[in-house]
Every structure is written in structure tokens, then in C-alpha cells.
Amino acid sequence: MNQGIKYTDFNFPNQTGKYQGKVRDVYFLNDVLVMVASDRISAFDVVLPPAIPYKGQVLNQIAAKFLRATKDIVPNWVLSVPDSNVTIGKKCEPFPVEMVIRGYLAGHAWREYQSGKRVLCGVALPDGLTENDPFPVPIITPTTKAHVGHDMDISKTEILQQGLIEASVYKDLEHYTHALYQRGTEMAKAQGLILVDTKYEFGLFNNEITLIDEIHTPDSSRYFYLDSYLDLQKKNLPQRQLSKEFVRKWLIEHDFQGIEGQIIPEMSQQFIQSVSDRYIELYEKITGEPFIKSTQDDIIKRIEHNVLNWNL
Numbered sequence: 001m002n003q004g005i006k007y008t009d010f011n012f013p014n015q016t017g018k019y020q021g022k023v024r025d026v027y028f029l030n031d032v033l034v035m036v037a038s039d040r041i042s043a044f045d046v047v048l049p050p051a052i053p054y055k056g057q058v059l060n061q062i063a064a065k066f067l068r069a070t071k072d073i074v075p076n077w078v079l080s081v082p083d084s085n086v087t088i089g090k091k092c093e094p095f096p097v098e099m100v101i102r103g104y105l106a107g108h109a110w111r112e113y114q115s116g117k118r119v120l121c122g123v124a125l126p127d128g129l130t131e132n133d134p135f136p137v138p139i140i141t142p143t144t145k146a147h148v149g150h151d152m153d154i155s156k157t158e159i160l161q162q163g164l165i166e167a168s169v170y171k172d173l174e175h176y177t178h179a180l181y182q183r184g185t186e187m188a189k190a191q192g193l194i195l196v197d198t199k200y201e202f203g204l205f206n207n208e209i210t211l212i213d214e215i216h217t218p219d220s221s222r223y224f225y226l227d228s229y230l231d232l233q234k235k236n237l238p239q240r241q242l243s244k245e246f247v248r249k250w251l252i253e254h255d256f257q258g259i260e261g262q263i264i265p266e267m268s269q270q271f272i273q274s275v276s277d278r279y280i281e282l283y284e285k286i287t288g289e290p291f292i293k294s295t296q297d298d299i300i301k302r303i304e305h306n307v308l309n310w311n312l
Contacts, residue, residue, distance in 0.1 A: 004039030004051030005085065005299050012307060022047050023059070023219065028091070032079060034307055035087045041275070042219075043248050044258025045151060050272050057084045057294055058279040063214035065287055070183050074176045076211040077203070083306035084294040092203030092210050096145055096164050097154060099177040102197040103138045103185070105129050106222060107245055109197070122155025132196075132224070132239050140177055145201075172209055173202055184216045191288050193242070194229055196222040218243050218282045242282040247275060 037056035121141035198221035254265035
């Protein structure tokens, strides 16, 4: 089985620096970014030891599709996708928060609700909900952006009080977040899916709000199957879903939630393969297209060749 890309260490012409995120390696050139989607996987803000074959390709190609499909809503950072694992784009100044939008009570929101909380990021939640119930209207629950450690929930009031984002700019970010979620919801429904929740990151390019990073991928989003949603909900059964949540649940079952002192459980080759298969399944389901595995003989050489052939 292909072992995937764990780390990269390129030295491109005009390269001025490199940033290694949880999943992506970002190379800074004079006026552009070269973002390489690795096959690393993170959960609970911790990078797990194994690489997941084809995960980076899945993320990069899904993000490219949705960024193309939403550029009429808000400008985005993409200039080119020269390789299945690479996006080259505009260097933006990112805002220090992530705009998380939720249409359903799932994942982190459900864990908070189940613990008794009825206010999430300053948003009041109604009583009487069960896991995966829809909210009356989608809610925005922002988080801080942590370079190391855990992202933290934050409210709109706290964002404005701390001066993280100006009020007029934040209003625009809320508008774009709702519009992007609506477009993503429509595209998911056309493929028999429900876009449960997702997150967006924005920055400034020439003083213009610009959508950055990835959108509507299984790392940034959660999907349910539309055809079985109501029946499973009525029976109070777990939803069939396409997201990283099954990895989080596996980790929880093995006593790991990213808390200091906990040991990351070892993943078997069979489990790693199942994670890879789930990512490919989501790609095919959400795009409606067959997943074509890129040439894997030497992924690093292929990426370097394709990037260098782009006009750096």
C-alpha cells in the first residue's frame, strides 16, 4: 500500500520561507504561496503519526472544485492548481479567526450541548434538541486560529471587543459565510448529501476580503447522507456521515482526545486503509466524479516537476 506524503522539504526558486501546518506545507515565494496538501491527518488539533494515502489529493481537488464554484460569491486566493496535491495562490493577510457555520447539532457543538451548555460562541441554543437535529437557522460559531495547540471558541462580541476584526468587516465575513454555506448546501444536495457544518478562512489581498485555504473538504466539513437522514434521526440512530468524525470517535474509543498526558493510539494498516477509502468515497460522492489516483511512483519528484513548470 502506498505510504503517502508525510513531509516535504522543497527549495523552489525565489523561495523566502516555509510554514508547516497540521496538514499543509506552505512555501512562500516573492508574491505567491505554494501550498502542498500532504497526507498527514490531524484530530483534536494533534497531527497523528500515520500518513493517509491519497488524502492530500482528495483535499486539494475538492477544495479546487468548490473554490471555482464559489468565486462569484467572494474572491479567492487561487491562481493555479498545477498538481493534484498543490495549489498556488495569492499571498493574503489572514484574519485571526475561523468562521465556523453549523446547520445541525453535531460534533463539537453536540459534545458541548450534551455537557449542559446552552450558549455556544455567544449563540443561544434551544432546549430539547438531540444529536444531529437541525438548527432553526444556521449559526456561526467562530474559533481562534491556533498555530500550536487547540483552536478556541470565541463569540462575535469577544472578537469585536478584542479588536481582532472591525465590525464592518466582520459583518461582511458573516454575509460571505452564510452565502458560501448556502452554495455548498445546494451542491451537496444535488449529490444526495447534507452539508452539516463547515468552516471558512478569510484574509485581505490588496485590502479586499478574500477566501483562503480550503473549503467543503472532509477536513473542514461534515456531510450526512440525505436519503437516510430522516429515518435515522427518527430512530435515534447514528447518522451515516462522510467526515473526519469517525476518526475522532475511534480516537475517543481508544481514550484519546488530545489532552495532555494522553497517548495517541496506534492505527493498524487496515484502519489506515479504511480512512483512505472514506476520503476517496467522499470525493466521489460530493463531486459526482470518479477519483483518479495520481501517479504515485515518486510523489515528491512529480510535485516538484509540476510546480517548477508553472511560471514561478
